[in-house]
Amino acid sequence: MATPAPLRTLIVDDEALARRRLAAMLAEFNDLTIVGEADAGSTAVEAIARERPDIVFLDVQMPGLDGFGVLRCTAGAHRPVVIFVTAHDAHAIRAFEVHAADYLLKPVTTVRLKEAVRRAVERARSVTQKEEARGLEGLLSEMPATPVEGARIPVRGDGGVDLVNVADITWVEADGDLARLHVGAKAVTLRETMSALEIRLAPFRFVRVHRSAIISTDAVRSVESIEKGNYFVVLRDGTRVRSGRRYREQVQRLIRR
Secondary structure, three states: OOOEEEEEEEOOEEEEEEHHHEEEEEOOOOEEEEEEEEEEEEHHHHHHHHHHHHEEEEEOOOOOOOHHHHHOOOOOOOOEEEEEEOOHHHHHHHHHHHHHEEEEEOOOOHHHHHHHHHHHHHHHHHOHHHHHHHHHHHHHHHHHOOOOOOEEEEEOOOOOEEEEEHHHHHEEEEOOOOOEEEEEEEEEEOOOHHHHHHHHHHHOOOOEEEEEOOOEHEEEEEEEHHHHOOEEEEEEOEEEEEEOOHHHHHHHHHHHH
């Protein structure tokens, strides 16, 4: 019987040292081959879609989009077997024991890693994508939605790095290769693509309504229909954001809320 191909593995953690340490430990397992790393929730979503890994070691607590947010963003797409990695949170651990392949507490030990890899390999080689999706959906249904309160986005400026509260952002507009975050009466510029921000902000009740605009659904006052299926989304401060025909479905969902 031919030896099964190594399972494609992705490491997600916002701490570089943690990623390097885990990668070095996983190099000892012949059943696995590391196909990439991600240093944030938004890049993890992109990496899962691009690499389609069999197994993901997923950090729970990351700034912006956390581990649960990553799973929500990939719902309905590729569903790898997940091993959660966490520094604490006993309540989450109890849920992981029921639904996830395994969980690892930091700092990861060799004994626990071996057991987690064994479980994940067995599951990845035996279950279908549909079955794995059902298991993860069960996990997500038991966990609270990613809270917008307390979530922050780091924005680098001349004086250092400012942390912008996601709850204070009303909308985002494209500014060439940059993005402008509208925060109350001011706007700050972030060096990030609209596609990356769309992924990062999705768990916090933001929706893209135009290739150049993402809005907070909590900031919407009304929606005005205009010609050919386009709309103006009117925000609480009076800002009128024109939607694009490509995003008509997203705006119509706002109307049905």
